[in-house]
Amino acid sequence: MALLSIRDLVKAYPSEGEGLVEVVNVAGFELHPGEQVLLQGESGSGKSTLLNLIAGIVVADSGEILLSGENVCSLSESARDAHRARSLGYVFQNFNLLNGYTCLENVELGMSFGAGADREFALQLLARVGLANRQNYRPDQLSQGQKQRVAIARALANRPKLVLADEPTGNLDPTNAAIALELIQSLCRENGAALLFVSHDPQLVSKFGRVIDLAELNQAVCLSSKGGGIE
Amino acid sequence: MSPVAMAFRGVRERRVSSIITILAVALACSLLMLVWAFKKEAEQSFAGANGGFDAVLGPRGSKLQIVLNALYHLDESPGLMKWEDFEQVTKYPAIEAAYPIAVGDNYRGYRLVGTVSDYLSKHSYAEDRDFELEEGGTLFEEKSMNAVVGNLAARRLGMEVGDTFHPYHGLIYNESAKHEEIYTVTGILKPTGTPADKVIWIPISGIQTMSGHNPKAATDISAALLKFKQGANMAGFQLDMLYNKQGNRLTLAWPANRTIVQFFDKISWFDKILQAVAALVAIIAGGSILAILYNTMNERKRDIAVLRALGAKRFTVFTISLLEAVGMTLAGVVAGFVVYAVLGFAIGEVVQRETGVLLNPFTGNAAMIWAPLGMLGIGVLSGLLPSLKAYRTDVSKNLS
Numbered sequence: 001m002a003l004l005s006i007r008d009l010v011k012a013y014p015s016e017g018e019g020l021v022e023v024v025n026v027a028g029f030e031l032h033p034g035e036q037v038l039l040q041g042e043s044g045s046g047k048s049t050l051l052n053l054i055a056g057i058v059v060a061d062s063g064e065i066l067l068s069g070e071n072v073c074s075l076s077e078s079a080r081d082a083h084r085a086r087s088l089g090y091v092f093q094n095f096n097l098l099n100g101y102t103c104l105e106n107v108e109l110g111m112s113f114g115a116g117a118d119r120e121f122a123l124q125l126l127a128r129v130g131l132a133n134r135q136n137y138r139p140d141q142l143s144q145g146q147k148q149r150v151a152i153a154r155a156l157a158n159r160p161k162l163v164l165a166d167e168p169t170g171n172l173d174p175t176n177a178a179i180a181l182e183l184i185q186s187l188c189r190e191n192g193a194a195l196l197f198v199s200h201d202p203q204l205v206s207k208f209g210r211v212i213d214l215a216e217l218n219q220a221v222c223l224s225s226k227g228g229g230i231e
Numbered sequence: 232m233s234p235v236a237m238a239f240r241g242v243r244e245r246r247v248s249s250i251i252t253i254l255a256v257a258l259a260c261s262l263l264m265l266v267w268a269f270k271k272e273a274e275q276s277f278a279g280a281n282g283g284f285d286a287v288l289g290p291r292g293s294k295l296q297i298v299l300n301a302l303y304h305l306d307e308s309p310g311l312m313k314w315e316d317f318e319q320v321t322k323y324p325a326i327e328a329a330y331p332i333a334v335g336d337n338y339r340g341y342r343l344v345g346t347v348s349d350y351l352s353k354h355s356y357a358e359d360r361d362f363e364l365e366e367g368g369t370l371f372e373e374k375s376m377n378a379v380v381g382n383l384a385a386r387r388l389g390m391e392v393g394d395t396f397h398p399y400h401g402l403i404y405n406e407s408a409k410h411e412e413i414y415t416v417t418g419i420l421k422p423t424g425t426p427a428d429k430v431i432w433i434p435i436s437g438i439q440t441m442s443g444h445n446p447k448a449a450t451d452i453s454a455a456l457l458k459f460k461q462g463a464n465m466a467g468f469q470l471d472m473l474y475n476k477q478g479n480r481l482t483l484a485w486p487a488n489r490t491i492v493q494f495f496d497k498i499s500w501f502d503k504i505l506q507a508v509a510a511l512v513a514i515i516a517g518g519s520i521l522a523i524l525y526n527t528m529n530e531r532k533r534d535i536a537v538l539r540a541l542g543a544k545r546f547t548v549f550t551i552s553l554l555e556a557v558g559m560t561l562a563g564v565v566a567g568f569v570v571y572a573v574l575g576f577a578i579g580e581v582v583q584r585e586t587g588v589l590l591n592p593f594t595g596n597a598a599m600i601w602a603p604l605g606m607l608g609i610g611v612l613s614g615l616l617p618s619l620k621a622y623r624t625d626v627s628k629n630l631s
Contacts, residue, residue: 049627057540057626078544085542092630096537100244105232112232113542158542 002066003161003194004031004054009063009073010220011049023049025220026063029212033161036185036195038204041214047198050218051164054196055088056080068161085113089155089193091184093167095147097139103150104135110157118157125153128190129183145176149183156187163188165197169204181207234547237538238554241531242562248523249559255516256563260606261570262509267598269575270502272590273582274495277303278488280425280588282456283356286467286485288312288320288474289454294484295494301332301454302487303426303586304342307402308334311451312481325459325466328354331452333438338396340404341384344430345438345452348372351379354458356425368392368418374436379418383428383587390416398433400443411442424589516563517609520556524617528552535621536629549622556614557607564603 011024023046031037041047052058054065056072057080065072067087075083084090089110097106107122126135129149139147148168155163165184169177181204188195197208205211242249282302289297292309299306314331321329333345348370351362364370364379371377380390390396394416400408414433422428439449459466467485474483484490535548575592582590593599 052627052630055540057630081539081542081544084540088542090540096533096540096630098534098537100240100534108232109538110541113538113544113547117232154541 001069002030003033003035003068004196005029005064005066006054007064007066009050009053009065010061011046011053011058012061012220022220024053024060024218026050026217027219029217031162031194031196034189034192034194035210036188036197036208038208038211039196039198039214039217040200040202040205040211041198041218042200045214046218046220047214048166050214051090051166051196051198054162055084055090055164057084081113085158086115087161089158089160089163091148091151091155091163091165091168093170095139095144095151095171097147097150097154099139102136102138103131103142106139106150107153107157110154114158121159122153122157125156125187126150128187129153143176145172145179148172148176148180152180152183152187155184156191156193159191160193162194162196165195167199168197169199169201177201234551234554235558237551238558241551241555242558245523245527248527252516252519252523252559253563253566255512255519256560256606256610257566257570259509259513259516260564260567260602261574262505262512263602263605264567264571264596264598265574265578266502266505266509267602268594268596269571269578269590269592270505271596271598272592272594274492275594276588276590277491277495277586279357280586281488281491282425282427283354283358283360283458284456284487285459286457286470286483287454287487288316288457288470288481288483291480291482294482294490297454297482298484298487298490300334301456303491303588304334304344304430305426305586308453309482311448311453312455314450314452316481317452317455320455320457320470323466323470325463325469326457327460327463328458330354330456331435332454332456333435333452334402335438335444335453336398336400336410336441337402337404338398338431339388341381341388342402342430343378343398343433343438345433345435347435350456351420351432356423356427360423362423362427363421364418365392365421371417371432371434373434375434376412376414376437377417377433378414379420379432380416381428381430381432381587382420382422383583384431385416385419387584390419392416392418398437398441400441412437422589424587426587429584429587513606513609516606517613520559520610520613521616524552524556524614525620528617528620531621532624532629535624536626539624539626540630545622548624549618552618552621553611553614556610556618560607560610563610564606567603567606 006026006029009024009026012020012022015021039047053060060073104122107125108117111117126132129152131149169180172180287297287301290310290312296306296309300308317331330346330350334342336343351370355361371379395413397413398410470483471485474481538548579590579592582588
């Protein structure tokens with residue numbers, strides 16, 4: 001049984017002078033437990049919107065997203081928040097760490113809205129990404145690569161079933177990009193989480209068993225990269 | 232991590248503006264309490280420090296001046312009254328006790344008050360409170376050159392039983408105005424929390440016959456302190472008619488404490504200014520909370536979006552933002568109590584030094600409940616708008 005199953009998913013945003021502009025139109029997509037998939041797509045191909053739809057941050061106009069058999073699209077906002085806290089991990093291109101918190105606290109934040117803080121596991125994750133000795137550092141005291149490693153640890157903190165990674169290597173130099181990719185993949189494997197990895201970097205194709213071209217998956221015609229969370 | 236801990240982080244993250252806001256709230260809260268609670272305490276303490284007397288009879292003049300001079304030992308006497316007038320009033324059937332007071336000299340700025348020893352031995356300055364001497368002390372005898380020193384004056388002057396001193400002419404200390412007489416301290420009064428603490432008591436004949444004083448006024452006094460018999464409700468009206476309305480030589484200040492209350496009423500315009508200032512500071516403090524949280528909301532949108540992406544509900548980020556406002560206000564209220572205590576004790580110290588009246592800044596007063604609660608209310612209201620902004624933050628727009 002698929003962990004994630006998308007059917008007839010449509011999302012459109014209002015655009016000045018053009019009425020509604022369709023951003024996502026996915027007829028069907030499946031991801032199995034523990035599977036790691038690379039979604040390749042250029043800017044404006046709707047990949048961030050697709051991830052936000054799966055995460056329940058954005059609501060679909062029609063269609064369904066079944067995650068562990070639960071239709072995300074039919075959940076209330078509060079239930080989608082809980083679903084995100086419980087079942088998903090999110091890694092962003094620009095890390096999105098909170099500067100007022102230490103590395104350890106940033107990781108613990110990943111648990112705060114789900115099952116609750118587990119300091120021991122947070123420390124294990126930090127050690128796993130090689131930052132055990134930086135647990136009390138603040139994000140502004142870290143390099144770009146280190147920041148992304150903290151963000152990866154945070155994404156795994158709530159023991160998610162699925163990790164969504166939105167261009168996580170986009171702001172990193174090749175060395176750190178390789179480290180980050182390896183960490184995401186191995187941590188997902190170690191924790192039994194599936195991985196949906198979005199990137200426009202063609203060099204990552206060889207790192208994934210399954211690669212999907214978003215241009216083929218998403219039948220929507222994206223005209224703009226402005227507004228509405230479209231990318 | 233709980234919303235409370237996250238709110239604390241938010242306040243700590245903007246520590247400079249948070250501290251300024253907390254100080255503004257503290258200032259507002261302490262001002263509100265000072266203006267209402269402390270002022271009420273001052274009024275009650277002054278009105279209560281009437282020395283246990285119902286009225287003061289003095290020479291023709293201002294009632295306030297007579298009361299301030301005879302009971303609070305503050306102002307100058309408006310003149311002198313004849314001993315015969317004092318004797319006459321003591322014969323009035325409703326009078327339980329009358330004590331003469333004579334002033335005109337000081338010792339290093341501390342007023343010498345001439346009276347009879349019965350005043351210190353038989354009179355209760357408040358209900359069930361009599362003057363008491365520190366161990367080893369005795370009262371002065373009439374026409375002796377002895378003195379009993381009020382507790383505060385003794386402490387300030389470093390006086391002990393057996394010490395001697397020369398009185399100085401006038402109520403203001405002037406080194407060149409030394410009298411020849413030498414007085415010996417025979418007793419120190421225990422603290423009373425009344426103006427009696429800040430004067431030096433000597434026999435009335437001492438003031439009347441002091442070298443250099445006008446011999447023609449050797450039997451005159453400054454005022455008579457009157458205590459009515461219990462139940463003599465009409466005595467005040469009758470004496471008021473006799474001295475104030477029908478007579479023209481003397482003035483009766485009755486009831487003694489109402490004169491002080493009326494004085495406070497006369498300066499109530501000043502209270503209103505203080506109240507307006509305190510209210511303004513409270514509004515500014517509320518505005519400060521609103522401005523800080525609202526202005527920083529733009530930079531915090533990304534953080535809020537991240538928290539939402541991690542699973543925080545809208546209500547959670549609303550609560551965190553509101554808790555920041557409440558937290559800053561609470562810290563300000565606590566600091567406000569500290570500021571109030573410091574200012575209250577400092578002002579109380581000055582008031583006691585100048586008047587002898589003891590003020591307790593922590594006497595129960597409704598303002599000490601409604602002022603902090605009011606500030607909390609302002610804090611919550613000020614936090615609502617930025618919290619609503621946090622509630623409405625668009626996650627997808629602010630995550631990139």
